[in-house]
Amino acid sequence: MHRVCSHSKHMTPGAITYRNPNSGATTVAGEPTGLGEIAGACGFDPGKPNPARIYDYLLGGKDHFAADRRAAQRLVSALPDAARAARANRVFLTAAVRYVARRGISQYVDIGAGLPTSPNVHESARSVVPAARVAYVDNDPVVVTHARALLATDDFVIVVKGDTREYEAILAGPELNALIDLSEPVCVLFVSMLHFLTADEADAVVAAFRERMAPGSYLVISAGHDKNQQVREQVQTAYGDAAVLTGRPAAEIAAYFDGFDLVPPGLVPVTEWPLEEPDVGPRPRIWPGSPAPMAASMLAGIGRKRG
């Protein structure tokens, strides 16, 4: 049985239509009711939590199901700063892209792009470099459907469906290569996604991109750092079998930047990243009433390739 999952630019943001071409039935999901129909149409199980939708819930978005909300609440029980870290992560991502764009970089590859959250990478980059080209990559079919509708608004923003673990296919793919020229400086982002891979997988994918990036390119990374055994188990339980969660020591996260110079302030808790220029301080509070610095579950850094 062949079914499609589509999204209209003219609908309320966040709403998706799910059409079953056999029955002709259409379901509109912003706050979905026909979960069985949606699951069948898009090939996912809304009863299972999903990393992109859990993150969307933590950010205050509206593209999530009850299972995602329950998982997010379990995550917050294990990591009380999870929601604040998610928001700080978006601040870091935006600041990093603008920082890199101010250094003249006009092409971006955002790996594990997530559900569209404004300002997105192309909006941040184009606020500085209007002709910036952006390739978003994600393996989640719902993310890809949303992103193609909301982000790929011109020929210079594309959304590639790909699993990072199959990095050779992504790197060799015609879609990426039609837009991104890796022989020229590029910015590659792995923001809040490497902890969804095993350590070996994460090392391999980052190394593959790192080796192909031209001198003067930028690598932007935020990634979960290791916790005690009990917290680790609680976090993994929150996600269930939807994802592997890998926290890593700071030295292993720093090793992602092998051959790159870290820009100030270096590899720091994501909640401590300066809002704009890293060398301009003091750092304002990200949101009212929150003590800073706080215990952060992710470390963040920007590196520039030597040579």
Ligand SMILES: C[S@@+](CC[C@H](N)C(=O)[O-])C[C@H]1O[C@@H](n2cnc3c(N)ncnc32)[C@H](O)[C@@H]1O
């Ligand atoms: C927490 S979200 C991060 C979104 C965005 N990068 C940000 O920081 O705001 C993680 C994203 O990584 C994606 N992801 C997880 N594993 C992946 C894989 N193996 N290949 C591609 N994308 C993956 C998920 O689908 C999800 O959209």
